[in-house]
Amino acid sequence: xxxxxxxxxxxxxxxxxxxxxxxxxxxxxxxxxxxxxxxxxxxxxxxxxxxxxxxxxxxxxxxxxxxxxxxxxxxxxxxxxxxxxxxxxxxxxxxxxxxxxxxxxxxxx
Numbered sequence: 001x002x003x004x005x006x007x008x009x010x011x012x013x014x015x016x017x018x019x020x021x022x023x024x025x026x027x028x029x030x031x032x033x034x035x036x037x038x039x040x041x042x043x044x045x046x047x048x049x050x051x052x053x054x055x056x057x058x059x060x061x062x063x064x065x066x067x068x069x070x071x072x073x074x075x076x077x078x079x080x081x082x083x084x085x086x087x088x089x090x091x092x093x094x095x096x097x098x099x100x101x102x103x104x105x106x107x108x109x
Contacts, residue, residue: 002045002055007082010035011075021084030070030087037062038070039082042106046097053085058098060106067106069094 012032013020025031038059046069048056053071060067067090075081090098098106 002043002057004039004043004057004082006080008078008080009082010039011077011081011083025084025087028086028088030068030084034061034068034087035070035084038068042098042102042104044098044101046094046101048094048097058090058094064107064109066090067095067098 010032012022015022015026017023022032025035038057038061041059041062043057043059046056046058048069050056050071053073055072056069057072058067058069068087069090070087071085073083073085075083095106
């Protein structure tokens with residue numbers, strides 16, 4: 001089970017690295033702020049098919065304007081670092097999973 005408090009830091013590659021995780025996430029509209037907000041507010045691990053990540057997390061941004069799905073790995077650099085792999089604005093099926101797990105509407109604080 002995913003525990004965001006088990007990790008000390010977020011492992012981002014340099015933004016100048018076009019093959020790095022930050023550059024990849026930015027191409028999908030996911031920046032460092034979105035990741036921080038999702039992890040801080042109401043992150044929920046969801047079970048979706050994963051080929052390139054250890055965890056799939058769904059959660060709202062701070063303004064509750066969007067629900068995000070973010071894939072993470074445990075960093076290869078340190079086991080207590082969390083490494084974003086990719087992300088996107090959550091699909092309807094992922095929104096339903098979040099709401100089923102939490103029993104809440106994601107737009108309501």
